[in-house]
Amino acid sequence: MATIRTDNLTKYYGDVRGVEDLSFSVEAGEVFGFLGPNGAGKTTAIRTLLGFQSPTSGSATVLGADVTDAAALRDARARVGYLPSEPAFDDRMTGRRLLSYHGALRGDVRSDELLDMFHPPLDRPVGDYSRGNRQMLAIVLAFMHDPDLLIMDEPTSGLDPLKQETFLEFVRTEREQGTTFFFSSHVLSEVRKVCDRVGIIRDGRLVEVASVDSLLHRSGKHVRLTLGDSVDGNAFDLPGVHDVTVGGGARREPSDRGDDVTTVSFTYTGAYEPLLRRVLEHDLRDLSIEEAPLEDVFMRFYDEAAEEAAPQQSVDGDAADGEAEDA
Amino acid sequence: MLETVRYEAEKRLLGSLALAGGLAGFAAMMTLLAPGVLGEVDVAALAEQLPPSFVEAFDLELMGSIEGFLAIELYEFLWLVGLGAYIAYSAAGTLAGDIETGRIDTLLAAPISRERVLTETYLGLLLPILLANVAVFATVFAGTRFVGDPIAAVDLLVVHALSVPYFCCCAAFGMLASVSAPGRVVAEGVAAGGVVGAFLLQTVSEAAGFSWLGAVAPMRYYDPTGVLTASEYDLAGAGILLGATLVLLAGSALWFREVDVS
Secondary structure (H helix, E strand, C coil): CCCEEEEEEEEEECCEEEEEEEEEEECCCCEEEEECCCCCCHHHHHHHHCCCCCCCEEEEEECCEECCCHHHHHHHHCCEEEECCCCCCCCCCEHHHHHHHHHHHHCCCCHHHHHHHCCCCCCCEHHHCCHHHHHHHHHHHHHCCCCCEEEEECCCCCCCHHHHHHHHHHHHHHHHCCCEEEEEECCHHHHHHHCCEEEEEECCEEEEEEEHHHHHHHHCEEEEEEECCCCCHHHHCCCCEEEEEEECCCCCCCCCCCCCCEEEEEEECCCHHHHHHHHHCCCEEEEEEEECCHHHHHHHHHCHHHHHHHHHHHHHCCCCCCCCCCC | CCHHHHHHHHHHHHHHHHHHHHHHHHHHHHHHHHHHHHHHCCHHHHHHHCCHHHHHHCCHHHCCCHHHHHHHHHHHHHHHHHHHHHHHHHHHHHHHHHHHHCHHHHHHCCCCCHHHHHHHHHHHCHHHHHHHHHHHHHHHHHHHHHCCCCCCHHHHHHHHHCHHHHHHHHHHHHHHHHHHCCCHHHHHHHHHHHHHHHHHHHHHHHHCCCHHHHHHCHHHHCCHHHHHHHCCCCHHHHHHHHHHHHHHHHHHHHHHHHCCCC
């Protein structure tokens, strides 16, 4: 049974669209990244899943509990940890008091262990906390009852790079223990590090659900050639070649025969063999093939202008696993 | 069980102590001033010079005794309207404030129902109500004995005991404002303004002969002056206030259960 499942989940605030027709599921034990630019509807979806607001239409279940069934969802929340994007607490209370309060509400089985990794100054009033300390306290509160599912909204925001790393490492460890994660982010590097699958949301609609591997695969390789002969863009009109740029002679050191070289770079989503055959027809001086940064993939989904390019990309890429988008 | 009541009460402790201290200070001042004012000012003669409607509206004819003096100078205004409005205002700031700042998110993510959050938050407001009662009761009790004009202990006890349902009702009204108004400031304004407005409505409607209009005012059911000067205990009124409290709380809980917290 899916840990989280949504069916055409839609939330409007009056006439303003929060999310529309979200359909996806998060399986037990996976880390699901929910990606999108600011204002795309990530927080709306999360708040609806937690029952903070009711859907306008469609449905969703969390750990089997319908989000519109207050009693069932309340029971389910005993097994859910929530990490808000901007955790807010009563400023005059100390971290320790908040810890004991929330521990009494949901049970505290591992705050000691968590406090070894994340150590907000517990005896100070939360009003004196830095953003990072506040976030660390929120992390401890979210995990202290050892939940089966973590719903996190931009979890690393406010943490310094070292603590971000600690946190992501912690998420990986927890995942190995079977904990399910659903978290929103726009930090692609962290998504890359911990997520099994991602859903990409734009303007309230889910535009893609795919595994991180498949996204990377589909995004292809960055190919960069340095050629001794002069070529034009059509020299590499193979299937799977995109965005060819042909540069002029790069200035190389004198030993480099001194003559003109041409650099050609493009994105390639096909197999290696035809590419290499074609490359060897030229006077090859240098070749680099690198994984395209995940950013490029997301930019395609985020960028209105790139919208038309996306379908043609997914034809030559492998079919995404997971549900297809319904945007 | 009741963690939220404890937490809320703890949060209010300092403020409640300050409030109780301030009210006790004012009560002490009025109690100590009373003998001097009563001895030097001929209230009956003063009342004759003022318009009858004014005299009636402020029960000036009762001012001649320490009970009447305290009833009017302390209980009818600062206590009834001032503290009533403050309690409603505080109640209105609770959930509305937590929602506005996002503080409520961590709480609502816990396995606790919204109804329970609301009820326990409400119960936390009993702390300022009870502390204010204890402080003012003790001050007036001791103060009137100190100035040698002791007020009847039972009347004083009753005036405070009957104030509890009254303040509970004000707080419940504040809770309703807290969950239904769009934002903390509006909720607080509606709650405090509602109490003051109800007081005005009750006073004016009686003077204008439309006293049925004042039936919605909680002050109709709690009359400190009657208790102190005539030993009239309006127990039915207290019952009505408690009933209204339950209705207001149930309404707030229903509303809060359905409303989007965002």
